[in-house]
Amino acid sequence: MGFFNIWTFIFTIINILVLYYILKRLLFKPVTQFLEDRENKIKSSLEEAEREKQEAYNLKAKYEEILQNADNEKKAIIERAQKFAEERANKIIDDANKEAKAIIERAKEEASLEKIKAMHDLREELSQLVIDAASRVLEKKLPINDEDIIEEVIEEAGASWHK
Template sequence: MALFNVWTFIFTIINILVLYYILKKVLFKPVTEFLEARENKIKSSLEEADKVRQEAYKLKAKYDEMLQNADNEGKAIIERAQKFAEDKANKIIEDANKEAKAILERAKEEVTLEKIKAMHDLRVEISQLVIDAASRVFEKKLPIDDEDIINEVIEEAGASWRK
């Protein structure tokens, strides 16, 4: 019986070795290859995900920079528009001030011209009054053609009116 047990033991060991060899070729090798392939696929997926994440961070940084540039450009456009509006308003005010000064100057000139015209009209009237008065007083003593005396009286009357 011990002999039977040894042969059974040896035969069992040989069966186990043959079974191990067959399982190794048929089962272990494909399973190991499948597991290695799956591990490689997971590693490549992780590497791909890491690359995509880094690209996403780069794109986010790029878009943030573009957004900041757009914001800065918008602020610059607003500042330029405000400066343009201020310059335009200042120019309008300056033009209005110039026009107001011109109107005042024209008004002063018109007043001066009216004053000169009034003085001239007044001289004519005074000279007429003086002539009338002189002709009545000196009707026979002073000839009407003697205008020097009349002009002197007019000059004196005009000088008193200018003061």
């Protein structure tokens, strides 16, 4: 039995070594390769995720900058529009004031011309009245200081003036 035990022991060791070699070739190498590939894939995914995270931060910063620039531009446009509107309003007010002054000046000139015309018409009418009064005085051969004729001429003048 001792001999059998040694051969069995040697045979078992050879079987174990062959089995180890076969398992190493067929199982350990593919499993190890699979685990290394999986580890590399995970590392690659983590690096990709980190890179994408950094890109996202960069894009976020860029978009925030764009939004800030847009906000600043919006404020600048509003300020320009308000300034333009204010300038336009001031110009319209100035133009309206100038037009109002021109209208007032024209009205004053027209009033002055109407006054001159009225004075001229009054002079003509008074001249006509004086001529009428003088001709009546001459027709009646009355003295020029006759108050009745003068009052009659003045009443006729007042009646024609109110017409």
